[in-house]
Amino acid sequence: MKRRTRNLLLNWRIILLTLFLVGSVATLAFKPLTFGIDISGGVALVAQTEHPVDSDTMQLVVSSLQKRLNTLGLRDITVEAQGDQIVLIKVANVSTAEEANQIKSVIESQGVFYMEFSGTVFGTGEDVEYVGIYQIKPDNSWAVPFRISKGAAEKFAELAYGKKGWPVDMFLDPPVNSLMVVPDSVYRLMNSTDFNAEAPNAPTLMERIGQAFNVTVVAYANQSADEIAKLAEGKDKIVLVDVPQDLQTRLEGMNLTVRYVPRAPGESDHALIVRVLGLYGPYSLGEGLTVGEPQQDVQITGAAPDRLTAEQEASTIYTVLKSGSLPVKLNVVGMEFISPRLGENFRTQALYAGLAALIAVLLIVYFHYRNWRIAIPVASTSLFEVVIILGFASLINWNLDLPSIAGIIAAIGTGVDQQIVITDELLSGERSTRITRRASVLRRMGRAFFVIFASAATTIAAMSFLLVYFVGTLKGFAFTTILGVLIGILITRPAYAEIAKYLLGED
Template sequence: MRRKTKRLLLNWRIILLILFLAGSIATLAVKPLTFGIDISGGVALVAQTEHPVDSDTMQLVVDSLQKRLNTLGLRDITVEAQGDQIVLIKVANVSTAEQANQIKAVIESQGVFYMEFNGVIFGTGSDVEYVGIYQIKPDNSWSVPFRISKSAAEKFAELAKGKVGWPVDMFLDPPVNSLMVVPDSVYRLMNSTEFNAEAPEAPTLMERISKAFNITVVAYANQSADEIAGLAEGKDKIVLVDVPQELQSGLEGMNLTVRYVPRNPGESDHQLIVRVLGLYGPYSLGEGLTIGEPQQDVQITGTAPDRLTAEQEASTIYTVLKSGSLPVKLNVVGMEFISPRLGENFKTQALYAGIAALIAVLLIVYFHYRNWKIAIPVASTSFFEVLIILGFAALINWNLDLPSIAGIIAAIGTGVDQQIVITDELLSGERSTKISRRSSVIKRMGRAFFVIFASAATTIAAMSFLLVYFVGTLKGFAFTTILGVLIGILITRPAYAEIAKYLLGED
């Protein structure tokens, strides 16, 4: 008996189970589980495109927005299209208005990305093929390497030839085809060499945006709403920048599209211009890019007074380049906090339900076989599977939501069925000589595991379809179901078979 027990404990399947159990318990001890928005709470935002779009464009909006939010480090994000104009965004673990407003700002700032030189747009977000990790040097200079398309590189090489030090501008959602009404000091700054990098002879920023985006800039000199409306003829919108706000109501009364931009406290003219235009740069053109030869691998460089500022500047450029381009502008039209109170109640109820389910499995299996040597290992194995799944979820920071928990339950239910298949095969064999009995056990286990692997393969195939082709909550259900099935067939099911053989005297 001792020899059989020792052989069981040294069995590699049992050792593997023990190692995974120990690892899961250790992981859960140092890394608590994180939960999705329907359990931990969060914020739901409803964004609307400026005009209805087709399904392909909407999918591009969803993919680009998901990428932008993920790049900024937000966790447990779901972005789903609702019709041809509405996008629903849910972000878990957000509890303050400040956090929600930051997310809102990110969503609304995600517009069309342009690369412009000498008043010519040579590339957009779709031309950015790759963005490398930014680097910060000891002298607080930074660089962000990236690759542009061949067509953009060829166009830029032709434009930049011989223009060392000229400004290269990047814009995120500039006010294309608009009239900008600005204070006189802002007008003069835009029409100066302030934004010319190292080339005073280059066209001013005002000239560049006029040529590239058809943006007309006028200085406010007490013009009336009618006069401004006359200047805006043929424009898509009017942008009022730090001028009397009463002009807005007058212009909107003429059925004109108006955007009012106040100056933030302490904001300089330079900062105001950068914010209104969505301007990144200008960046000085290096000599290596002015020889007239196309270069797809380029980089943006800059310097900062300290490392923290350098990190912020480099991270901002990296994020903008990485986010790609949206074909339409998004505006957040609704925002709602989801209370975690119901989720806290659910976690308690789920714990009680889990304990009740294990007890039910224990009793049902016992009444079926009338043998505690079968009932206890079956229920214990189900409990071990839950621990390993939760440990893995904690390890990879998987946020558990209601569908994910449903997936765990589905995987456990499948596991109990498979353990009963193993048990029935063990109990169905004849009891003859030791050699024939061992041969019979091997054959019966082969039959049992054939059924188990076939069942697991069909489940994984079905869940993989949900994982790849569906979005939102279905992905959580599919992931945890696949994870539970894999843990079962690779770890717990083989270990249970060894334990059952030992307890039923078939070893």
């Protein structure tokens, strides 16, 4: 008996299940789950384009909105195209009309794209006449060709003469004519040469945005609201970056326009600066553009460690260039708040429903087999699957919403069916000699897993169709269902088979 127990504990399938289970629990302990708008609360807005657009233009609208809204420091944002005119925007953790109206104004604004060099804006989105398809080379370098207006080309040629390697910046909706209050570490980084490309002697990023956009940057040193308001005289707004949020309330009480930008979890100073400014770059100025000759056809180039990263970088620049001259305007035609209290009720109800389902599985399996040695492992395996799925969701920052939770339940239901198949196959075998019994077990397990893999394949195929071709909440349902099925057939189902063989004396 002790030998059989030791063999079970040392079985690689059991060890694999244990590792994933422990890893999931540790992940959930240190990285709490994030929830979608229907659970955490927020606002949903429906925007409509002025006229129907093709799929490429709609994709640019979606990408551009996602980037603009991210500069607000909002964590859970989903932007989905629905047809050729409707865009659905969901933003979690928004509870006031002021926050919702700020989001609405961003959606309805066309956005402004700037090209800046040495503190001078030489072009805007209106100067981008054409953007070519980006190119990825075998060495994972990339290039995005585009054409600027004659006036912008002439101005840039004059500014760039003899300045090889100097930084060229692009901005999407920067905080023009504002006072930025930032932590000391952010202030020092903006005033360093880290954003100077290959020219340490070029003006710092702080100097460039100050001259180009009249942005004044100050380091937060426990200044009072009155002191900050005095510094902001003549500015259109105050941007508070990763400083005490109570300053926002005090300054807004003084009838000042304030934008508060928190630091995202794990976000570096560099990434925070890039996000707040809407900065893309800096890009090092090539020698061919420093000879003083206006060139309308230019390109932005870069290099990445692998092709996937190169695709992402090139695609981002392509979208930014295109969205700077987006030819369609959006109007918000609907807005709906979802109460955090209602979302909390959803979360509690989902927890109760999950516990009730687990108990129901335990009782139904027991009454079917009249054996707790079967019922308890089946229910426990279902619980393990839930923990591992939630661990994966936490690890990849998947925002759980109600359809996602429904997908988890669907995957668990499929898992229970498959465990019953395994159990029935084990109980159907005859008991003869030890060798015959072992061969019979292998055959029966082979039959069981053939059925399980066939069932899993059809489920994954069906859910993949939803994941690829549908939008909105169906994607969350499809993703968690596929994840649960994969975890089941690769981790929990093989482990359950070993446990069942041990408990039923079939090994």
